[in-house]
Structure formats: C-alpha cells, structure tokens
Amino acid sequence: MNHEAKLIELPKIEDPRGNLTFVQQNDQIPFSIERVYWIYDVPGGQIRGGHAFKLQQEVIIALSGSFDVLINNGEEEELFTLNRSYFGLYIPKGIWRSMQNFSTNAVALVLSSTQFDEADYIRNYAEYIRYLNTN
Ligand code: TYD
Helix, strand or coil, X not given: CCCCCEEEECCEECCCCCCEECCCECCCEXXXXXXXXXXXXXXXXXXXXXXXXXXXXXXXXXXXXXXXXXXXXXXXXXXXXXXCXXXXXXXXXXXXXXXXXXXXXXXXXXEECCCCCHHHEECCXXXXXXXXXXX
C-alpha cells in the first residue's frame, strides 16, 4: 500500500523497576513536534478520527491498552493494531484514518507536526476523494 504510514519502534529501556520509553524531536519522530494530545476514557464501541489532514503529520502511540487505527489512502485500507507503548504509528499528511476497538483504559498519545487548525481537517470522505484528485 503506497501510503507511507509505518510503525516506528521506539527505544525501550528495560529495568526491573519498570520500563522506560522516550521520543526525541527529529530522532525517532520524523518531524518537529508542535502539539501533543491524548484520547482516553473512550466508551466501548466508539470510533474516533474519521478524517484526513491536509498538512498534519502525526505519530500515534498506545500508551496504555490497545486500539486499532484504520488507514485509507483513497484506494486501499490497512489496519494497524497498537498495543505496545514502545511502538508509534507514523501517519503522513493526506491520509484518511479512524481509531476503533479501544480496550478499557486505552490511552492514545498523538504527536502532531502542527498546531490545531480546524481548516486542516477534511471530515467528509467524498470531499477527501475530491481533494486527492485535485492535489
Ligand atoms: P478531533 O480531532 O475531531 O477528534 P478525533 O480525531 O479524535 O475523533 O477533535 C475533536 C474536537 O476537539 C474537535 O472539536 C476539535 C477539538 N480539538 C482541539 O480543540 N484541539 C486539538 O488539538 C484537537 C486534537 C482537537
């Protein structure tokens, strides 16, 4: 699938006192981090996302629990299951995605390449397909 979304394995410092993982700007993360947000307390069966970004790139990490990220580039779909806090899913700009199948106590950490801008969202799938055909 030609969307360039990919899993990034993050450093894991194993320790009998508890494990530690980190990200450093422009090291594990292929962009400058402008914003961090997290999604939590997701009731069973709920779906988050369901949109694409024109410019925003992001890395999604399952800090706790598990959930699925469904990626769609207008032609093909791919499902990534995130259930380890030392893996991040890199999603380039211009990719439709949704997040579903959240476990109890799942926490999704999102590192974003942009500040929040509602104008960067494409929230309608038909509009997304039109956008792909004209950009
Ligand atoms: P949205 O990105 O649509 O959530 P998700 O993709 O997880 O389903 O954001 C939900 C609401 O929160 C929307 O009204 C915009 C607002 N929001 C902010 O104000 N700042 C942010 O950084 C984010 C991510 C969302």
